[in-house]
Amino acid sequence: MPALLTVNDLAVSIAGKSVCRGLNLAIERGQCWGILGRNGIGKTTLLHTLAGLRAPDAGTIYLEEQPLTRLPRRHIAQSISVLFQHSEDPFPSTVLETALIGRHPYLNAWDWESEEDHMLAQQALAAVGMDGMASRQAGTLSGGERQRLAIATLLTQDPQLLLLDEPANHLDLHHQITILDLLVRQTRERGKALLMIGHDLNLTARYCDHALMLFGEGETTQGKLPQILTEENLARLYGHPIQCFSVGGKRVFVPE
Amino acid sequence: MKNGVLMRKRVLLPSLFLLSVASVILALAFGSVTIRWPELWAVLNGAGGLNRSLMLDLRLPRAASAFATGGLLALAGALMQVLLRNPLADPYILGISGGAAVGALLSMLLGASGAWLTGSAFGGALLSMLLVFTLAHGHGSWTSSHLLLTGVVCAAGWGAVISFILAISPDAQLRGMLFWLMGNLSHADNPWPGLIVLALGVMACLPLARNLNVLSRGELQAGALGVAIAPLRWQIYLIASLLTAVAVTLAGSVGFVGLVVPHLLRLAIGNDQRLLLPAAVLLGGSLLTVADTLARTVVAPQQLPVGVITALLGVPVFLYLLQRSPR
Numbered sequence: 408m409p410a411l412l413t414v415n416d417l418a419v420s421i422a423g424k425s426v427c428r429g430l431n432l433a434i435e436r437g438q439c440w441g442i443l444g445r446n447g448i449g450k451t452t453l454l455h456t457l458a459g460l461r462a463p464d465a466g467t468i469y470l471e472e473q474p475l476t477r478l479p480r481r482h483i484a485q486s487i488s489v490l491f492q493h494s495e496d497p498f499p500s501t502v503l504e505t506a507l508i509g510r511h512p513y514l515n516a517w518d519w520e521s522e523e524d525h526m527l528a529q530q531a532l533a534a535v536g537m538d539g540m541a542s543r544q545a546g547t548l549s550g551g552e553r554q555r556l557a558i559a560t561l562l563t564q565d566p567q568l569l570l571l572d573e574p575a576n577h578l579d580l581h582h583q584i585t586i587l588d589l590l591v592r593q594t595r596e597r598g599k600a601l602l603m604i605g606h607d608l609n610l611t612a613r614y615c616d617h618a619l620m621l622f623g624e625g626e627t628t629q630g631k632l633p634q635i636l637t638e639e640n641l642a643r644l645y646g647h648p649i650q651c652f653s654v655g656g657k658r659v660f661v662p663e
Numbered sequence: 664m665k666n667g668v669l670m671r672k673r674v675l676l677p678s679l680f681l682l683s684v685a686s687v688i689l690a691l692a693f694g695s696v697t698i699r700w701p702e703l704w705a706v707l708n709g710a711g712g713l714n715r716s717l718m719l720d721l722r723l724p725r726a727a728s729a730f731a732t733g734g735l736l737a738l739a740g741a742l743m744q745v746l747l748r749n750p751l752a753d754p755y756i757l758g759i760s761g762g763a764a765v766g767a768l769l770s771m772l773l774g775a776s777g778a779w780l781t782g783s784a785f786g787g788a789l790l791s792m793l794l795v796f797t798l799a800h801g802h803g804s805w806t807s808s809h810l811l812l813t814g815v816v817c818a819a820g821w822g823a824v825i826s827f828i829l830a831i832s833p834d835a836q837l838r839g840m841l842f843w844l845m846g847n848l849s850h851a852d853n854p855w856p857g858l859i860v861l862a863l864g865v866m867a868c869l870p871l872a873r874n875l876n877v878l879s880r881g882e883l884q885a886g887a888l889g890v891a892i893a894p895l896r897w898q899i900y901l902i903a904s905l906l907t908a909v910a911v912t913l914a915g916s917v918g919f920v921g922l923v924v925p926h927l928l929r930l931a932i933g934n935d936q937r938l939l940l941p942a943a944v945l946l947g948g949s950l951l952t953v954a955d956t957l958a959r960t961v962v963a964p965q966q967l968p969v970g971v972i973t974a975l976l977g978v979p980v981f982l983y984l985l986q987r988s989p990r
Contacts, residue, residue: 429852460886484889495881497748498934511877512889519937562890 408471409472410435411568412457412487413598417466418625421452424623432619432629434568436598441632443604443644444621451492453621454570457602458489468648470568484512486564492573494557496545503541505556506532509563512586521564524563531562534589536582549642550577555556558586569594575610608649608660612636620644636660675932679945685729686949688724690956691718697961724852728913729969731857732848732949733920735910737947738864741940742922744904745875746805746896750929753922754907757814760916760989761821762791765914768828768840788908791817797899800836807882846917848971853879853931860909863954865944867902871895872936879934919977920947924959926984950976 408628414432418425426449434440444450455461457468459475468475470486475487488509496505502544506528507520514520532538535555540548554577561569569590575583576661591614605611611618611632618635620628622644628635641660643651692698698706698714706715739754747756755761766787768778798947799813825844832840842849851857868875874895877885882892910917924947928939961967 455883458887460883479889480886480891483885487887489887491881491883491885491887494884495748497750498929500743500934504933504935505880508877508880508888511873514873516873518873574853608711 408436409469411471411556415467415469416458417456417463417468418464419450419453419456420433420464420625424509426453426621427627428625430627432600436440436567436600437595438600438617439603439615440600440602441593441618442602442621443606443608443611443618445623445645448621448623450621451572454489454602454604455574458487458570459483460489464547466551468484476540478487481512483565484566486654488561488564488569490557490561490569490571490574500545501541501549502532502537502543502545503528506559509560509565512564527565528538528559528563531559532556534562535559535586542549551579551582554578555582555586558590567599569601569603571601571604573604575605575607583610587593608636608641608646612658675938675942676945678786679942679949682949683945683952686952686956687723687726687730690729690952691722693956693960694722694803695727695959714953717873724854725848725955726952727854727954728851728857729848731759731854732910732914732917733860733924733951733954734850734861734944734948735857735864735906735913736917736921736926736951737943738868738909739903739906740863741853741925741936741943742875742899742906743921744866744925745879745936746903747811747900748879748881749807749811751922752811753919754910754917755921756818756902757795757810757904758791758818758821759904759907760911761818761825762794762909763788764844764916765821765828765878766790767843768825768832771836771840771843772828772832785908785912788911789906790801791821792901792904792908796904841917842968844970845968846915846973847966847968848914848958849966851913857909857913858905861944864902864906865941867898869937872940873938875899876934880935914968915968917951917973919973920951921980923977923981923984924950927980928986930987 410433412432412434414430417430418428420426432580433498441449442453457464470478474574475483507524508563509531510520510524510527511578529541532541533542535553535558537552537559545553548556569630574587574590587610593599601616616632618632620635620640622628628637628640637653638649650661650663652659652661688703692703696717698718702714705719706718736754740752743752743754745749762789763784766783767780770783776784793813795810799810829837831839846877847942874885874890877888877890879896886892888916925939928942928946932938932942951969951973954976955969957974958967958969
């Protein structure tokens, strides 16, 4: 079976700086990947490129075996979803309406959302602990609630590949764990795949099985988590010494 | 919730349709001569005579033009607001009315009227549209703020040209020019181009409406949800600009309808474009029909430019909305 997302000899750059060069990746179903790197190194740019929202300088991205550039956007949106760092809402809309836009890629031009679509949206809201807020204006939500709503929209979209840009942003500790538990469990149980950008090494260690490090100047390294998340790599990655301890069988990372 | 939305859809559009019919009947009845209900009813049932020609030959084309203009402006305003993701955008914000005004004033300065005047107004609108399109597209990368800035600066440029033309025009023509600039329906006696373009515009927009809902949440988000952004953006720009160009050609630059109507509806029913767009057409049409009836009757037999009425109605309504809005 081909990998869900295959990246061939990819080169991406932004504002004249190289994010990656000659990058090859194979993201298999059931895998959870962490993308690590300093601020401004191009993690988000890479994520948008993988979603087909931005053209790479060179190389090809395949969804299953189809080059992303040959697929209609609607088709891509049924397979790949993106959690963005920022959400825009210049116009008023309710929590339920916001979650429902996740069904957009499945509906034809004249369709209205069906009973089933509404049920999916309600289930997604319940999954992130926002049932009972369905008719609230999205503009009145707190930062953490907005983030959970964005994740509920993503669940309503029900994609195969989840590209998450700092999913733990704004979330309190309890929600960081319950929501990442939920996303990672779904990914493994239903044979989806997940890629997340994050700065919390302990969350990455807890949830990811693979990691991709962006060092800047196009240099990257990748592989299974235990081989990648080493003190040596991390010190190089962040330019800061980081120690790794073992606490109750779990690896814990502490900056010096 | 779904039932709530369907309920609103079921109630809103029929009631706005009734409002539209009522506004047109009002426009038929009132004017320099008021026609009473029994006479009105008789004419609607086929009676002939002076009342009939007054209502159906004089007032009906003008009422239909007013309705078409209001509908065009409200629809164009709603589209511009989504395109620029700015609830304060109106159909004129990108300079289309400025281009039309320069065309119209120049032809008045040269002593032209009738088809020449409307032709040059429409030509000016198209020129302005192409100018903004080309300039905003020049860099390849295209953002809504880039389009907004390009359009606003072009509009300012047209404004300067308009002032220049007004400054060098002979006094005899100034009155006609000012009426044109304020928006005026007294020469709009052929409603058909407006009505046909309005119908085509609605048919072109409705299948895009859910895409617009998604686009209003940002271009990246819309892209991730399966919308092909670049074609949609240009479609909306072209449709909104053409609607505006036709409205301006019909009636000059009538202000505030395109800004206030979508805003008002958004406060009442939310931002679902599948409802908002048809509702804006009906409400905008009714509003301008009523405003034009007022413009004909307030100081009858003299006529006011309808733009004055819409602005006088629009400014307080808009300020009230602004005060009330939570953010």
